[in-house]
Amino acid sequence: MGVQLLLKGTIFGGIPFIIMSIIAYVLYLQNDFSNAKSVLCVALMALFIGFATIIYDIDQWTLIKKTIIHFLCMLVTIYPILLFSGWFPLTGLKDALIILGYFTMTGVILWLILLYLAKKFNW
Structure with a gap:
């Protein structure tokens, strides 16, 4: 079971990461540094989100345990990417907290939508 989960995470996260990293590299070679950085940030996010799925x-974990662990994984991977991506102004702690608010609200909304869909379609 553990090897199958790691393989699934590698496929879900690794394939998009490789493809998007190649795109970022091509953009970099074309001197499109801003877009290359953005695509690389998205590639990293896809890698971490793919693994975290x-x-x-x-099955042995409760939904609350899964949710907390997933949130913590996203907090230590995705949140720093958001901070250093250049997508948001970041001049101090206040800006970092605003970004944390966006991060948390987006996570809550997506979690609620996916919970609804999971119940509706019996996932």
């Missing part, structure tokens, strides 16, 4: 396949 396996958390929800661990």
